[in-house]
Amino acid sequence: MDRDSIMQLIKEINGASAEIQHNQDWVNSSCPLAPWLHESGHDRQPSFGIKAEENEVSRFFCFTCKSSGSVLDLLKLIADYSEDRSLLEQYEPTLTNEEFAGGPLPEWNYTKPVRRSDRIRLVPLGEEYEDLYDPLDFEYRGVSLATAQRIGLGVGGDSRGVSRIVFPVKGLNGELYGHTGRATDPDATPRIRDFHGLRKELLLLGLHTLPKDPPYVVLVEGLFAYAKVLQAGEPVVASMHANLTQHQAQWLIRINRPVVIFYDHDKAGRSGTKIAANRLINHVPVRRVVYPKDTPPKTDPDDLDPRMIRNLIRRAKLICTPPQI
Ligand SMILES: [Zn+2]
Known part of the structure; x- marks a missing residue:
């Protein structure tokens, strides 16, 4: 996403008078997730930024709540927390294409952001996330094919080229909330990596x-x-x-x-x-x-x-x- 589109998006999210700063490739403003994820409920310093990437997936990051991910992830989070999907619906058609045209898969790595517990709501991922990984079709670490199938184990490489055995994390009715993957190479770091906004602290595997x-x-x-x-x-x-x-x-x-x-x-x-x-x-x-x-x-x-x-x-x-x- 280029710089102009990012500025436009931030104005749509934070309001036309939003303070915007430019810092090399980054476009900074106050964190739109602050009402839900910042302890104070606001972000007076612009601790949030989106990185301008011509023709590529832009990622966002917030120094305060440590949220990160693609722009589409950001819009999904805002939609989930605010229960207002209008911006997401407006941007999704273009961003979805951008995401899956060879760009890296969205990965968020939460490091314990502060959340207001009353706002926590789990939203399952869409169907397009169901078959992202090739099914594990060999016995691995003593896990039989039947067990792998029952769990829905997959094999996939992450954006850093590390091969992982990927576990889907699903709810009681099989609704998918994200994936967590363990590197097949015991020396790879991190050994466990989460994908697609998995909110591990809210879910149980299995x-x-x-x-x-x-x-x-x-x-x-x-x-x-x-x-x-x-x-x-x-x-x-x-x-x-x-x-x-x-x-x-x-x-x-x-x-x-x-x-x-x-x-x-x-x-x-x-x-x-x-x-x-x-x-x-x-x-x-x-x-x-x-x-x-x-x-x-x-x-x-x-x-x-x-x-x-x-x-x-x-x-x-x-x-x-x-x-x-
Ligand atoms: Zn934040």
């Missing part, structure tokens, strides 16, 4: 593979732990990190079944277990998996065979009082 009325729900940390526990025949979701957020806990509370916490056998896993238990214990029965004494450090469910996984879940210990952190 809601779409839960059975209708599960006797309990197993909660794991990692992507492949989820795949392996699912393959062992257990109803499982992953928090995608060791710190279960309040919003993630809400899903489990809504499902209203006992939760079995099966985090990694390391320090992060143990403190994560306490955090998760504290968020859940007043709402649903909570049990935690106890690794056998001779378990090597840093073991996670991904390292265990199916029989061991089922045994540990069956023998999980009930947590009766909120654990001290």
Whole structure:
């Protein structure tokens, strides 16, 4: 998007009298997401910018809320938060073409922006995001083809050329909210990367593979732990990190079944277990998996065979009082 179009867009968003500054390739103004994502609700300094790129996808970035992505992502966010889709509808036809004519796929990398919890609303992605990746058609890290198919695993390269196994993150009814991908090369950084505006802190991985009325729900940390526990025949979701957020806990509370916490056998896993238990214990029965004494450090469910996984879940210990952190 060229500089003139960006200035025009910012005026449409922030008003005709919006303060606009030019800083090399960047066009800066106040952050249009400030009402929802900035603690103060406004942005007096222009901490937001869109980079002018002739004939290419322009990206935006805000130094305060750390939001970033393509211009189309920005318009989608504004539409979601403001519940006003008019600008998005006005710009989408041109921007959509720009996005998918060989340009990089939109990727947002949130680093914990401040959000007003009452404004949080999840909006599923459109159908065009469903078949972006080639299905994983080989057995990988002990994950069978059948399991890969059930999850919807894909293979794809990100915009930096890193090959990734891509997990779709879907809601209870299969609605798609984004993707998270683990690099196939163990040395690649970052190892895990999120795509298409995935709001990890609001979602659990695996809601779409839960059975209708599960006797309990197993909660794991990692992507492949989820795949392996699912393959062992257990109803499982992953928090995608060791710190279960309040919003993630809400899903489990809504499902209203006992939760079995099966985090990694390391320090992060143990403190994560306490955090998760504290968020859940007043709402649903909570049990935690106890690794056998001779378990090597840093073991996670991904390292265990199916029989061991089922045994540990069956023998999980009930947590009766909120654990001290
Ligand atoms: Zn901002």
